Amino acid sequence: MSATDHAHDDHGHHEQQNFFLKYFWSTDHKIIAQQYMWTGVFMALIGGFLAYAFRMQLAFPGKFIPGFGYMSSLEYNAAVTNHGTIMIFWFAMPVLIAAFGNLLIPLMVGCDDMVFPRINRLSYQVFLISAVILVSSFFVKGGGFNGAWTAYPPLSANSDYNMAPAGSSLWLIAVALEFVAFLLGGINFIVTAMSSRAPGMRMWDVPIVVWMIVVASILFMLSVGPLFAGAVMLLFDQNFGTYFFNPERGGDPILWQHLFWFFGHPEVYVVLLPAMGMSGEIIATFSRKKLFAYKTLLYTVFATGIISFFVWAHHQFIAGIDPRMANVFTVTTLIISVPIAEMCFLYIATLYGGSIRLKVPMLWGLAFVAEFLLGGVTGIFLGASGADIYFHDTYFVVAHFHYTFVPIAIIGFFMGFTYWFPKMYGKMLNETLGKIHFWITILGFNMIFIPLFFTGMWGDHRRIYNYSHFPDLVKNGIMQDLRIMATVGLLIMLSAQVIFLMNLIKTALSKQENCGPNPWKSNTLEWTAPSPPGHGNFAVMPTVYRGPYEYSLPDRESDFWPQSEPPDADKQA
Amino acid sequence: MTSAAVSPQLSRPATLAKPRFLEPAVLGVLIFIGAEVMFFSGLMSAYNIARAKVPMAIWPPPDQPRLPVESTAANTVVLLVSGLLLWLAVRAFHKNKQAVVLAIAGCTLGGVFVAVQGYEWVGLLSQGLNMQRSAHASFFYLIVGTHGLHIIGGLVGLLTVVRRLVQGTATLAQLRAAQVFWSFVVLIWPVLYVMVYL
Ligand code: HEM
Ligand SMILES: [Cu+2]
Numbered sequence: 038m039s040a041t042d043h044a045h046d047d048h049g050h051h052e053q054q055n056f057f058l059k060y061f062w063s064t065d066h067k068i069i070a071q072q073y074m075w076t077g078v079f080m081a082l083i084g085g086f087l088a089y090a091f092r093m094q095l096a097f098p099g100k101f102i103p104g105f106g107y108m109s110s111l112e113y114n115a116a117v118t119n120h121g122t123i124m125i126f127w128f129a130m131p132v133l134i135a136a137f138g139n140l141l142i143p144l145m146v147g148c149d150d151m152v153f154p155r156i157n158r159l160s161y162q163v164f165l166i167s168a169v170i171l172v173s174s175f176f177v178k179g180g181g182f183n184g185a186w187t188a189y190p191p192l193s194a195n196s197d198y199n200m201a202p203a204g205s206s207l208w209l210i211a212v213a214l215e216f217v218a219f220l221l222g223g224i225n226f227i228v229t230a231m232s233s234r235a236p237g238m239r240m241w242d243v244p245i246v247v248w249m250i251v252v253a254s255i256l257f258m259l260s261v262g263p264l265f266a267g268a269v270m271l272l273f274d275q276n277f278g279t280y281f282f283n284p285e286r287g288g289d290p291i292l293w294q295h296l297f298w299f300f301g302h303p304e305v306y307v308v309l310l311p312a313m314g315m316s317g318e319i320i321a322t323f324s325r326k327k328l329f330a331y332k333t334l335l336y337t338v339f340a341t342g343i344i345s346f347f348v349w350a351h352h353q354f355i356a357g358i359d360p361r362m363a364n365v366f367t368v369t370t371l372i373i374s375v376p377i378a379e380m381c382f383l384y385i386a387t388l389y390g391g392s393i394r395l396k397v398p399m400l401w402g403l404a405f406v407a408e409f410l411l412g413g414v415t416g417i418f419l420g421a422s423g424a425d426i427y428f429h430d431t432y433f434v435v436a437h438f439h440y441t442f443v444p445i446a447i448i449g450f451f452m453g454f455t456y457w458f459p460k461m462y463g464k465m466l467n468e469t470l471g472k473i474h475f476w477i478t479i480l481g482f483n484m485i486f487i488p489l490f491f492t493g494m495w496g497d498h499r500r501i502y503n504y505s506h507f508p509d510l511v512k513n514g515i516m517q518d519l520r521i522m523a524t525v526g527l528l529i530m531l532s533a534q535v536i537f538l539m540n541l542i543k544t545a546l547s548k549q550e551n552c553g554p555n556p557w558k559s560n561t562l563e564w565t566a567p568s569p570p571g572h573g574n575f576a577v578m579p580t581v582y583r584g585p586y587e588y589s590l591p592d593r594e595s596d597f598w599p600q601s602e603p604p605d606a607d608k609q610a
Numbered sequence: 611m612t613s614a615a616v617s618p619q620l621s622r623p624a625t626l627a628k629p630r631f632l633e634p635a636v637l638g639v640l641i642f643i644g645a646e647v648m649f650f651s652g653l654m655s656a657y658n659i660a661r662a663k664v665p666m667a668i669w670p671p672p673d674q675p676r677l678p679v680e681s682t683a684a685n686t687v688v689l690l691v692s693g694l695l696l697w698l699a700v701r702a703f704h705k706n707k708q709a710v711v712l713a714i715a716g717c718t719l720g721g722v723f724v725a726v727q728g729y730e731w732v733g734l735l736s737q738g739l740n741m742q743r744s745a746h747a748s749f750f751y752l753i754v755g756t757h758g759l760h761i762i763g764g765l766v767g768l769l770t771v772v773r774r775l776v777q778g779t780a781t782l783a784q785l786r787a788a789q790v791f792w793s794f795v796v797l798i799w800p801v802l803y804v805m806v807y808l
């Protein structure tokens with residue numbers, strides 16, 4: 038089905054006329070991956086700008102913000118809301134699941150394209166429309182939606198309260214469309230991984246990142262339905278005066294929280310798993326060692342997926358749920374930290390005794406594990422309902438989930454991008470610039486969120502736009518200093534991205550030769566395709582003879598053994 | 611820890627035939643149905659939570675027009691028969707027998723179901739039961755309306771395949787994919803009926 042879809046011709050001489058067809062109407066999974074990736078990065082820039090604006094307001098309340106102006110409380114709320122929404126739904130999701138899923142699944146299972154290429158194209162188009170709707174919602178009367186990314190009613194349901202009648206509906210429509218886009222994409226991922234694997238590739242030969250993206254897609258499929266239902270109900274409440282979440286005539290506002298978090302918690306694993314998988318590939322490749330306990334890792338992933346459906350009410354410990362129920366959810370939340378920790382331990386075990394090469398992708402891969410651990414560990418404090426009564430809605434929560442989401446989305450993006458960059462573009466990025474970029478970004482990131490753990494523990498509520506109105510939040514007089522420190526960290530982190538841009542430009546202009554199919558000497562199938570792979574991906578469709586992580590085998594001369602190399606190829610040579 | 615002996619995976623048969631349990635199109639539809647089941651579960655649990663919270667279990671509110679319980683029961687039978695006919699159509703196609711008539715009959719019954727539902731809605735609206743009346747009415751229109759949209763979507767899918775069937779270009783996978791989705795919308799209806807109408 039896939040090959041017949043490419044009616045147009047992509048070869049060099051037609052490039053001018055076909056530019057539109059090639060980059061905007063293509064059904065090639067690699068092009069769609071790029072579309073998703075660069076749209077996601079563009080949206081992240083908007084999200085980053087919003088973060089800059091509201092962090093400046095928090096550090097220097099009421100002062101003029103260069104590039105933004107003075108910030109009202111309504112604008113502050115809209116900025117925070119859309120920052121969160123964009124970073125999760127228009128950056129983490131498109132880049133981690135959609136872009137890397139599209140890029141990697143066909144290449145790593147060894148087929149020529151997705152099973153449903155036109156559905157794939159439709160998926161991106163719907164996504165693009167949703168992004169346009171979201172961005173345009175900033176400019177309508179009343180401004181963008183300002184009821185937080187979790188959109189709890191009654192604030193989100195009634196424009197008398199949120200004062201953004203158009204913005205809140207556009208926001209909901211954008212989110213709902215975005216779900217449709219990923220639903221279409223996810224079906225493709227699952228079906229492709231299940232039915233298009235190269236001959237010889239058994240279940241246990243599938244690279245772990247493909248497994249993780251597939252499990253993440255399944256989690257998304259099974260969790261998004263209830264929230265979609267909730268979104269429709271909320272849209273009706275906003276626009277048609279229904280009573281789904283309005284207690285006045287039999288509705289229930291807490292119901293939304295359940296529908297939202299029933300999706301929301303699995304969603305955090307939806308974005309986690311692809312990043313986790315990428316770091317697994319990278320850590321195995323750059324330690325030149327077999328991934329430790331592949332099957333255990335896989336079972337751990339399944340366990341995480343299943344348990345993730347039973348923890349959602351840890352977000353509602355103080356929403357008036359029955360304390361007995363809170364106990365149950367405390368226990369499930371503590372249980373889910375076991376498989377998460379297990380994954381980290383398996384990666385550390387993979388490193389043990391390996392010949393570790395600290396190339397830039399490896400630095401990102403290691404940073405992912407290290408920083409994510411901090412996020413996971415602080416989740417355990419929040420999961421204990423007794424502690425959470427104090428922590429809830431403070432900056433401690435904010436710091437917790439940024440120690441998970443920043444490793445996932447930002448570190449995850451850079452780790453995948455730097456690792457597969459040679460495959461996508463046939464060139465190598467500059468290592469020195471890459472390392473400088475890495476260290477400054479990591480420094481900035483920690484400088485933002487370590488202080489916020491403390492301000493949170495000392496009482497900073499997370500939804501205040503001007504702390505000078507709360508003179509009692511001063512712990513030893515250093516609270517404001519910590520807030521300023523976080524903002525400075527953000528400025529450092531943002532400016533570090535200039536180095537990344539410089540690296541891209543330098544690499545694009547450099548006249549280096551094609552890096553060849555396998556610059557990292559890795560085993561998985563994508564490294565047997567040319568860099569960049571052409572239409573149909575492989576010169577010769579690969580056959581698989583072994584698992585993906587056969588590194589440093591004692592009885593072999595070279596320290597890697599590609600999955601598609603016939604068993605006695607080296608003896609003949 | 612790698613064993614010194616030659617890896618046991620060495621002698622993998624290169625042309626391991628992949629058993630295909632399902633056509634990709636059918637598999638895709640099944641995954642989509644998984645998402646749909648969760649979507650309807652969301653609606654149904656929301657409905658049940660709202661219902662459970664009503665004081666003294668007075669549901670629906672007594673001052674509201676009554677829902678057309680009997681005629682909808684008859685309509686439910688119509689829909690179930692439609693589902694059966696399409697199932698038979700796929701079986702017939704599989705055995706190279708005449709499937710067009712069965713498929714068209716099934717689609718027609720599906721169309722009848724939608725028409726009757728629409729007619730009932732017009733009646734209810736004219737009696738003053740609209741979405742803004744109460745949470746019960748909001749849920750009634752939301753759930754039944756969502757299901758109605760699914761019926762229409764399923765019919766559009768079926769009719770596209772039936773057209774190809776008439777032209778002789780339909781494949782078994784296409785027919786089965788459309789029919790599997792149709793079975794889902796047919797089979798979920800009795801559940802919704804019992805929950806919302808009774
Ligand atoms: C996969 C990585 C994780 C991500 C992406 C993540 C993300 C989040 C987010 C976004 C929130 C805040 C939502 C909001 O109110 O706006 C949150 C809160 C929470 N997280 Fe995590 N989390 C992760 C892992 C964990 C783990 C492993 C645990 C516990 C074992 C955990 C426990 C909690 C709890 C209990 C809360 C609620 C805190 C409160 O609102 O009072 N999280 N997490
Ligand atoms: Cu959670």
